[in-house]
Amino acid sequence: MVGKFLGTIGIMGAMTAMLSLSALALFTDTDSVGTNSFATGSISLTTTPTATIWTAVTDALPGDKATGALTVTNAGSLSLRYAVTGTNTDATLAGAMNLRIALKVGGSCDFPYHLDNGTNTTFTDDTAVYSGLLSNAAPIGNVAAGNDTGDRTLASGSEVLCFAVVLPDTATNTVNGLSNVTTFTFDSEQTANNP
Numbered sequence: 368m369v370g371k372f373l374g375t376i377g378i379m380g381a382m383t384a385m386l387s388l389s390a391l392a393l394f395t396d397t398d399s400v401g402t403n404s405f406a407t408g409s410i411s412l413t414t415t416p417t418a419t420i421w422t423a424v425t426d427a428l429p430g431d432k433a434t435g436a437l438t439v440t441n442a443g444s445l446s447l448r449y450a451v452t453g454t455n456t457d458a459t460l461a462g463a464m465n466l467r468i469a470l471k472v473g474g475s476c477d478f479p480y481h482l483d484n485g486t487n488t489t490f491t492d493d494t495a496v497y498s499g500l501l502s503n504a505a506p507i508g509n510v511a512a513g514n515d516t517g518d519r520t521l522a523s524g525s526e527v528l529c530f531a532v533v534l535p536d537t538a539t540n541t542v543n544g545l546s547n548v549t550t551f552t553f554d555s556e557q558t559a560n561n562p
Contacts, residue, residue, distance in 0.1 A: 411443035412521075412555035420530045420551070430483035430536035436476050439553065440525040448518040449555040450508030453501070457547040461502035463538050464547075468506060469493035469529045476529030485535025493529055501532055501549060510554045513562060520558060 414437055421435035441447055451468075455461035467480040473492035480488055487498060496519070497506040509515035519526075534542070 408445040408557075409443040410445055410447050410555055410557055411441070412447060412449055412553055413440045413442045414438065414553055415440070421532065427534055429534055429538040432479055432481055432483075432531060432533040434476065434478045434480070434529070434531045436471065437528045437530065438525050439519075439521065439528060441521040441523050446520065446522040446558045447555045448508070448514065448520045448558050449553050450505065450510045450515070450518050452505050452510060452552045452554070453503065454550050454552070455502060455547050456549075457545050458502060460534075460542050460545040460547040461549065462500060463534065463542045464501040465533050465535065466497065466499065466501040466503070466506065467495070467531045468497040469495050471527035471529050476527070478529065478531055480529070480531035481533035481535075483533070483536045485533050485537065496528065501547075506551075512556060514558070522558075 416437065419435070420437050421433035424431060424433045439449070453466075465481060465485045467487060469477065469480065469490060471477075471493055477491045477493040480490075482488060497503075499506065508518035
């Protein structure tokens with residue numbers, strides 16, 4: 368009986384050895400799946416000009432105006448939306464002046480946008496974007512993330528914004544001898560995946 372048992376163990380050992388040897392003789396193949404790229408898009412907003420929108424006004428009197436155009440360009444690869452904020456060096460003068468911003472529709476900006484007394488003129492082609500005091504800190508949209516009321520969406524390309532300011536002829540002596548510099552800041556963000 369022991370002999371039979373040892374014989375069985377011997378046969379099983381031989382079979383295991385043969386199976387091990389046969390496993391080493393398999394045909395194999397390897398395939399690679401490469402070029403799984405993932406690249407991010409870009410958000411880039413540029414403005415032209417970069418320094419001044421309207422020509423500097425000196426020795427202004429009540430009733431004087433200034434105008435200028437600014438080109439806003441989506442220079443990135445993704446759709447974006449932007450908001451505009453403004454800061455002033457003299458709150459008193461800025462608070463006495465009116466600002467109007469419009470989107471140029473025709474061949475040129477539809478100026479003057481204001482009468483000497485500061486009231487608005489009627490647009491022929493251009494589309495109003497903002498009308499109010501120059502001292503308003505957020506004339507277009509909201510810099511907070513998300514789709515806010517008034518944000519301008521620019522999928523690609525450019526648009527021209529027309530700016531007009533006036534010191535109404537009703538301005539009082541409180542603005543006599545004052546000087547103001549306004550800086551407009553354009554903040555942009557992605558539109559996709561950003562409710």
